[in-house]
Amino acid sequence: MSRISVSPRVRILAVAVLGAGLLGGCAQDKSDLHNYIAEVHERPGSGIEPIPTLEPHEPYLYPGHTRSPFDSSVIEQPQIAEDEGEPGDAEIDPDRPREYLESYPLDSLSMVGTLERDNMRYALVRTPDRSVQQVTVGNWMGQNHGQIVAITPTRIELVEVVPDAFGGHIERDNSIALQRAEDR
Secondary structure (H helix, E strand, C coil): CCCCCCCHHHHHHHHHHHHHHHHHHHCCCCHHHHHHHHHHHHCCCCCCCCCCCCCCCCCCCCCCCCCCCCCHHHCCCCCCCHHHCCCCECCCCCCCCCCHHHHCCHHHCEEEEEEEECCEEEEEEECCCCCEEEECCCCEECCCCEEEEEECCCEEEEEEEEECCCCCEEEEEEEEEECCHHHC
């Protein structure tokens, strides 16, 4: 392949001719555009419609409703009758040392398996930080003073002590089911 050599003067001349051709293309007849603009300017202007007047609002007063809707003193407070309930009598031992799994909410713990050793069944519990803890009947877990009462191959059963509506505490049954392998 042979290469043609072009002098710098020829290059400059070619660029100048190309630029003049491009600029010449912009100088076309624009008389129709000028005629349209002149026609628009000659049209008579239309007036601007006046702002419509608004009628003043007349409030409607409902008969018999004279109190303020923002007055909260008329809201009736529910009264608990003496015969509706009594505080629960479940007790919490404040001196009992807390176990590790009591620092987690029960719904954040998951059962991942069981073990049997020396005729004793243990449950394997995964914590939110992905560590696995071993528990057995009598251990405590969850933040509601939950004590393990039974361990089956598919669940951990607990009895929790929770506050009731009357200022005391009641016992409540709860459980954690075995988590399937595909859900882990």
